[in-house]
Amino acid sequence: MNFLYPEIEPFNTGYLKVSQLHEIYFEQCGNPNGEPVIFLHGGPGGGLQDNYRRYFDPKRYHIILFDQRGCGKSKPFAELRENTTWDLVSDIEKIREELSISKWAVFGGSWGSTLALAYAQSHPDSVSALYLRGIFMLRKKELRWFYQEGASFLYPDAWEKYIAPIPEEERDDFISAFYKRLTSEDQSIRSEAAKAWAVWEASTSKIFPDTEMISKFSGDKFSEAFARIECHYFINGGFLESENQLLDNVDKIRHIPTVIVQGRYDIVCPPQTAWELHKKWPEAEFIMVQDAGHSLSEKGITQALVSAVNK
Template sequence: MSELRSFYPPIEPFESGMLDVGDGHQVYWERVGTRGAKPAVFLHGGPGGGCNATQRRVFDPAKYDVILFDQRGCGRSTPHAELEANTTWHLVADIERLREMMGVDKWLVFGGSWGSTLALAYAETHPEHVSELVLRGIFALRRWELQWYYQHGASLMHPDKFEPFREHIPAAERADLISAYRKRLVSPDRATRVAAAKIWSLWEGSTITLMPDQGMVDAFSDEDFAIAFARIENHYFVHEGWMEDGQLIDNAGKLKGIPGVIIHGRYDMATPMQNAWDLHKAWREADFRIVEGAGHALSEPGILHELISATDRFAD
């Protein structure tokens, strides 16, 4: 384990701000590393998760100039937990605005979990502006993937954790849990929204690491985090990402010529290994790394090792 790569030291942004992206949304962004070095953008998960200080540390600060941002409605972006004008394609347009603001023609795009979904959507829309792709915990947002995690699949591996998620919904509505949670997450009653949000968020926070991680559980249980995370995530899933089913895998041919790495934990409960395998088969040029003894989270030692190895390799 001592040979595994780990985080670079903590780093503070050298620049940050709020970008008016229209539709009443202000997006928080920050820039870390060395101004003018290799440009990159970090796409966080969820959707609705927000970026954090730890995520800054997967890039060599001497070799990279990195933008991280809180996607619409979450983190420090405003308005908080807003669902209007908040779709995959709004976010793709926001990434382009940030690239233009940074003044670069191409940049490395780094995304994990929902961030991998957004990275694929962006790269398949603007391949000419992507120098490399580093993707973790592949999530193609297909119907079966949503069913696996929120209806029946991961529930078989974590029945003790899934039971509170299921039991929060009356028996008559349990045939479609995502839709049932939608009703509660958009309820005019704040207490109803908060109760549903905390349970939705806790299900994910307690199942994305291979081994139990109380710190992760606590973070996902925070009320402010949970309300944005659950509302936005559920909003995207109810609408299936505003994409055709299987669109991201079907359009992987648009990635031809873009160097990339696909990194996936063998025992990922949130996004099954099949996702990464399907992308690998559709995008053969990418380096494919299966991490044994790992789940879904960026913080899993084997996954972190592969991610930093990839950013180091592309920096050089």
């Protein structure tokens, strides 16, 4: 059963110059006079997919989506300069102002949930509701689990391919080793590292591996932005003041109606993080989807999100 709304095309697309260096692509779909909602994609560096428009009733919602700095249709591509969490928070607010929206709902999963929390805590008066999925707060234990040791015990076959570009003597810190290669001036070195990094995430995102997803993530263009930008954020601790910043600042957004959706078997962003947020923020509705992993497109996740947003 498909829980998504029918495919739609934007009624408006454009670019917004947010700095001397960056222009971000954005699009508007659905009802221009409807309830505003902005979709924050994952990664960082993941870019938009057409299906992202379909989580919202197009008759009810004014749906805004954008490619974050350095990815998708935004320019310049795969650029790391002027690309931080707080630059993106500023971009979201600039889009809101550009579109003359007073308040909007914010929908984000994985890295999108990180960015949604950071934005809401920075601009609580701009947010009418939060829809969060696959909670990620960019703490050391979360990064270590997925990129150093932990998830490796569950996916040893995919792990072998992930670590293949890294020599034995550099394997005590995979994020640093990948960052060195992803910022190399040698295109072949960057490409090999980017594909290994991106395919590792694609291979672990669903309970049943998705060959189409893995193929997309292994593409040169997608993997370059995805891997470079993710690794850039991770090696810099998400540019947060402290690793518990998003958890410690829940009081700033406690009043915002919020739904948290989490897959029980999420390998990329394990349920412990969502559970810690839930314990800190019991007022938010918490939904554990028992038969799902990480991906937005898994049936149980899709059903829970569509139901929450459109009820």
